[in-house]
Amino acid sequence: MVVENNRQAEVDALSQRALEAFVVRARRVEEHSLAADWDALVALTTMQMTMVQLDDGETLIRQVFPDEETVESAAARIRPILLEGDSCFYQKALKALGYFCRELPQDAAWIRATRSEWRSRVSPATPDEAGYWVAVSNTLTGQNYDLDRHKLAMAWIYGDVVHHDTTRRDEGNAFGLFERFRGAVPLVAWAMVGAIELLNYIRALHADGVLQLRQEVLDQPVALKSTTWEHSAQLYFAPVGTQAPKDASLPPSKDWIQLGRTADLSGFRTEAGGQLLRPVRSTNMPELPSPEEVEAARTPAGGWKRDQLAAWGIPWPPPKGWKDELATRWKAEQRAGVEPTNPAPSPDPGPVQGTLDFD
Template sequence: MRANGQAGADPAVLHRSRLEAFVVRARRVEAHSLAADWDALVALAGMPYVVTVLGNGEVHILQECPAEEVVESAAARIRPLLLEGDACSYLKALAAVGYFCRDLSHDTAWVKTARTEWRTRTEPNAEREGGYQVMLADTAAGWTAELDDRKLATAWIYGDVVHHDTELLEETDPFGLSERFRAAVPLIAWSMVKAIELLNYIRVLQADGLLGLPMQLFDREVVLTSTRWEHTARAYAAPVGTPPPPDALTPFGDEWVPVSGSTVLRHADD
């Protein structure tokens, strides 16, 4: 049984359980196709764009993103890390690293910097110097609207993808799906970069003997590399209504006859 923050719980056990949860989730993030090209992922986190001066007082701005479906699957993998209430939360894992490295000044400073960066980039109301603002106006109707990239990104994640937050969708509706997605892409990519960096930091600390995590945690299967299942087994048939064995250790009764010969059985929903 794992400790979940109860009074009197061993803090080392609690922090270790959070690191275990984070490692599993972060390895799923690391295995995502967007992370296959590290340099491209880092570049995507900065949302590069090309500006071409047209010479008539206008400029042409070009931004290219991965397909929405690809980013959507990445968002699903990264989302639990964004939620402080989840066991695998990035900030919980960071706090756990801080606990095990509390006597190491260099690591303590790294944790502090990483925490500030994460909060600044992911929390909607955190003060920051970067980012951008989108402003709209309808001169005929006489209305204006403006939102920053974090609010638009949050609306795509929690309105268009993993939830259907109607308030966020209504607030960002004038800006459209395209602006929400455009804002979310660099946030998702940046979060992936930071999650993988923390995962690698944990790997180093584990190798140095500072964490005491189970070694199989870093090797266990976290994503499927094949979705085709093939098995060699013994098959039995019995009249409809014949009860199956109560468990895997109980042999089949006499009513069950082994299937033999060249019979081909197919299972399909009626």
């Protein structure tokens, strides 16, 4: 009885780890920009196309996909869920879910159907299951090639994106990069849909008390909302070779000088001989406008001219949230004591200005 209880405890723990690993990764997939529009993501899983009959009897076929870089980043996020050896592998999570729902017939039936669908969509056994295949002929050499959609997708994912698998690249090379990408889009999209749907099913079972996941697995950050790093701290400097502090909770030794308004750091050099501090703004960096200056630069139509945005370092077309990003950077410079374009005279020298140079 003791042995049996220990064995069940081991299976419980193993299944719990598989579910929690999947939840963390699936939540990161859920945060991807492609998943922001659920209907559009689902549409990508199908072969949606427009066809126009031309006068010469041929048919013009057109498909529109997201840009490759967006799909590439989605493929990177979903890839561990596709790999059998990874802790967050989809089928491991599904097996663990089946273990916890073994006495719940309705949930067990859903899990069996989901497993079958995943296998047919993500790991098709035949070209027919893959959805379509492409055949091309080289009129110069007389060679013929054919490859199904799944193999074309794998050639893009593992030959062009997350690895440089030469075997897969050689296999898909005759079809070209776009054909490999075209095969990969529905696979990546469907894997995202499947992962998010399983994630939501797990959430529902957790809410019903069938599963007892650790709350941090459901709450911990899994994707960055902002890539502006800002942190208040005390900075200390010491000559190269000075022993670094071993305990972050204790103040450093007397050999370390705290950076402050009156600190003299002119004698400090890096190993390469460069000056430790350099001016915050190089001569090539654009002047950051204040939020008021941004608003004042609007055109009569309510927008901004391309050359004005370029002067502020903003690409065209301007990305979403560019005004907030400019305002954040401008405010950070004000807090750091960087003088604005037209500074008001002040007797206060302000904080020490400079950025760290670790060259």
